[in-house]
Amino acid sequence: MNWRLVWSLIILTTAIWILKNESWYFFVVQSGSMKPVLKIGDLIVVKPETEYTSGDIITFKNNEGRTVTHRISKVLDDSFLTKGDANKTDDSVRISKTKVIGKVLQIMPKVGLVANFAKTDAGFIFLFLLPLIIVLATKNQIMAVAALIPLTGILFLRAQYTSADLNAEVAVKSNNMKATTVEISLQDTVNNSPKSFLFNLSGFQKGSLSATTIRIRNTGKEKTKCKLLTRQIGDNKKCEQLSLKILDEDKIIYSGKLVGLDLKLGEMESGEKDDLVFLISDNENADNQPTVCNYVLEVGTEANGVFSDTRKASSQIEMAE
Amino acid sequence: MNIKHQLVTTIITVVAATSVTAIGAYAFFNVRKSINTNRFTAGTLDLDVTANGNVNEPINIGDFGSSGKVSGSKVWKIRNSGSLPGKLIFNLQNINNQENGCNAPEIEAEPGCEKDSVGELGKAVAIEALVNGEKVAETTLDNGKDFVYDKSLTLQPKDEVELTVNWKESSQGFGNEAQSDSVGFDMVFRLEQ
Numbered sequence: 348m349n350w351r352l353v354w355s356l357i358i359l360t361t362a363i364w365i366l367k368n369e370s371w372y373f374f375v376v377q378s379g380s381m382k383p384v385l386k387i388g389d390l391i392v393v394k395p396e397t398e399y400t401s402g403d404i405i406t407f408k409n410n411e412g413r414t415v416t417h418r419i420s421k422v423l424d425d426s427f428l429t430k431g432d433a434n435k436t437d438d439s440v441r442i443s444k445t446k447v448i449g450k451v452l453q454i455m456p457k458v459g460l461v462a463n464f465a466k467t468d469a470g471f472i473f474l475f476l477l478p479l480i481i482v483l484a485t486k487n488q489i490m491a492v493a494a495l496i497p498l499t500g501i502l503f504l505r506a507q508y509t510s511a512d513l514n515a516e517v518a519v520k521s522n523n524m525k526a527t528t529v530e531i532s533l534q535d536t537v538n539n540s541p542k543s544f545l546f547n548l549s550g551f552q553k554g555s556l557s558a559t560t561i562r563i564r565n566t567g568k569e570k571t572k573c574k575l576l577t578r579q580i581g582d583n584k585k586c587e588q589l590s591l592k593i594l595d596e597d598k599i600i601y602s603g604k605l606v607g608l609d610l611k612l613g614e615m616e617s618g619e620k621d622d623l624v625f626l627i628s629d630n631e632n633a634d635n636q637p638t639v640c641n642y643v644l645e646v647g648t649e650a651n652g653v654f655s656d657t658r659k660a661s662s663q664i665e666m667a668e
Numbered sequence: 669m670n671i672k673h674q675l676v677t678t679i680i681t682v683v684a685a686t687s688v689t690a691i692g693a694y695a696f697f698n699v700r701k702s703i704n705t706n707r708f709t710a711g712t713l714d715l716d717v718t719a720n721g722n723v724n725e726p727i728n729i730g731d732f733g734s735s736g737k738v739s740g741s742k743v744w745k746i747r748n749s750g751s752l753p754g755k756l757i758f759n760l761q762n763i764n765n766q767e768n769g770c771n772a773p774e775i776e777a778e779p780g781c782e783k784d785s786v787g788e789l790g791k792a793v794a795i796e797a798l799v800n801g802e803k804v805a806e807t808t809l810d811n812g813k814d815f816v817y818d819k820s821l822t823l824q825p826k827d828e829v830e831l832t833v834n835w836k837e838s839s840q841g842f843g844n845e846a847q848s849d850s851v852g853f854d855m856v857f858r859l860e861q
Contacts, residue, residue: 352677355684362691378709378861387708439757439858463708471696479692483685497692504696512861513713515750518761518854522727524809524835525850526789527734530771567771569734651735653837654847656773 354482362501370394372448373506374406374416375459380431381416381511385451388460390506391416392453399427399444404451406509407442416451416509436516465503475500529654530567531615531646536560536622542660545625545644549665554631560624563646565615567656572649573615575601577608579642580661586640588633589664594624606642611649627664638666711751715823715859719744726855727833732789733846739836746831746857748823754859755819756829758797760812764852765790777844787849792842798832808838809851823859831857 376389384404385391393406399419405427406416417429417438426441464470478496535542539562548557565571575593579586589605601610605627615621640663647657719725719742727742748754765788770781778788790810797805799821807815823829833855 352681352684355681355688358688359684359691362688366691377707379711380861387710436858439860466696471692475692475696476689479685479688483681497688501692504692510709510861513711513750513752513754514858514860515713515715515754516856516858517715517717517724518856519717519724519726519744520762520854521852522855523850523852524727524729524732524789524793525768526846526848527731528771528848529734529844530773530847532772568731652733653736653738653842654733654773654844656844658772 358479358482358498361498365498365501365505371452372406373462373502374414374509375462375506376416376511377508378510378512380433380513381418382433384432385416385454385511386456388457388463390455390458390462391451391509392455393449394452395447395449399447399450405429405442406448406451408446408448409438409442410440414448414507414509416511431511431513434514436514438512438514459506462503462506465500465506470503471500474503527569527652527654528567529569529571529648529650529652530565530656531571531573531648531658532564532566533646533658533660534562534564534620536562539564544662545660546627546662546664548627548663550667551629551664552667553629553633553635556626556628558624558626560622561644561660562620562622563612563615564620565617567648567654568617569650569652569654570614570616573612573621574647574649575608575610575612576645576647577606577642578645579606579640581641583637583639583641585637585664585666586642588630589640590628590630592626592628594626595621605640608644629666635666638668640664709752709861711825713752713754713859713861714748714750715754715857716747716749717744717857718747727835732793733842739834741832741834744831744833744855744857745828746823747828748825748859750859751825752861753822753824754861756799756817756821756823757819757858757860758817758831759856760807760809760815761854761856762852763790763809763812765810766850766852768848768850771847773844774847777847781845787851788842788846789849790851791840792838792846793835793851794838795833795835798834800830801832808840809835809853812853819860 372393374391376385379387401419404418409415417431419427420430421428426443428437430437465474475497533542586606591605593601644660648655765786767785767787769783775781791808793809804817805815
């Protein structure tokens with residue numbers, strides 16, 4: 348038997364089969380994110396599958412076109428979340444199922460280093476050319492087993508590279524922005540309940556005096572300045588005939604007409620309150636008509652920020668006949 | 669074995685041997701031409717994020733909107749503390765806008781205010797990111813999808829970069845409807861090999 352011919356044909360057909368076969372691929376692991384399962388320099392055999400499940404180690408093309416080998420951490424509808432075993436977090440980009448080359452079936456520790464050598468000039472000579480010459484030169488059947496060497500060389504030449512990319516992630520959590528509050532309230536001084544009116548008087552006697560106390564409280568979180576405003580509602584003239592005095596801790600801080608008040612109060616800290624006494628009187632010489640005054644007291648904030656608040660107390664004073 | 673048979677056998681052997689050699693050479697030169705990434709990379713990838721000397725210090729503003737306080741900034745120092753170069757990525761995650769109840773002025777400005785609904789502060793706050801002084805991303809805090817920086821910068825081992833995050837009132841502006849509202853978020857930094 349002509350062993351040269353036999354081995355030549357065996358090597359030729361096997362080499363063609365190795366290079367043309369697309370049912371499996373070889374990859375040399377270049378980096379260490381799949382430690383300890385895959386180490387740098389390992390050769391992996393990857394086979395395309397129709398289905399992949401969570402936990403499978405797959406080789407895929409990432410969005411940058413690089414070949415990466417990581418483990419599936421979650422199977423999504425048309426993509427996978429992947430993660431390197433040595434990484435703490437998933438990869439940032441989902442991998443489309445169409446980008447998957449295959450599943451890692453076999454791991455050959457450190458053999459990738461030999462495959463890497465095979466791609467060098469020296470490797471090509473020592474792992475392919477020289478063994479091939481020896482095989483073809485020998486007449487010895489046993490020596491021809493060396494035919495495995497050039498075939499392995501071809502197999503190694505077919506091996507590609509895959510990264511097992513490392514990543515590191517730090518999340519600065521609990522960033523928080525909270526808007527402050529600017530709020531004032533008009534309260535009853537007895538029970539701190541909200542008060543929506545100042546006076547509702549009927550049968551108010553000409554020349555008489557009526558008093559009430561109202562509590563202004565800064566219920567917001569922001570230090571704020573407040574101001575008081577009064578304005579009449581409707582077009583009757585009675586309000587203009589009524590007088591108002593405001594006392595703050597026995598000091599008169601306003602004396603004038605009931606309507607048209609525009610009084611700036613001091614700055615109030617959050618939670619601070621201010622009790623004001625309102626005294627309303629009618630001019631003895633005023634006309635008997637009209638007899639009703641409708642007006643509104645407004646307490647507004649003067650915060651410099653974007654928030655503000657205004658509380659209103661509507662009132663009606665009806666004179667006695 | 670006759671001469672003719674020997675000749676045929678020799679020719680076949682030579683052709684086969686030449687073919688194998690050609691295939692091997694083709695495979696070899698094809699590999700040499702197409703693969704230039706045959707480098708093995710051993711090492712670690714890690715990063716530190718500090719602000720004011722504190723590790724992972726978050727933004728914490730409790731009085732947004734008070735006394736005109738509608739802007740500010742935070743500087744994070746991001747350092748590659750591993751032994752391998754890494755591409756920098758950061759983005760916003762888990763943005764959470766909260767109404768936090770509805771106080772009187774808020775209800776006046778927003779009659780439908782519900783205490784557990786989504787707050788309005790996020791859309792009123794615009795943030796931008798500057799890497800070493802150059803603006804690289806901006807968004808408002810009701811969305812955050814545009815606030816992504818993706819691998820435009822490679823940090824070499826021990827390299828440090830400053831990320832400044834500025835915030836201010838968005839062009840939309842805001843009023844009492846945002847009172848007491850809050851917006852929380854995670855700032856995620858990542859190095860990838």
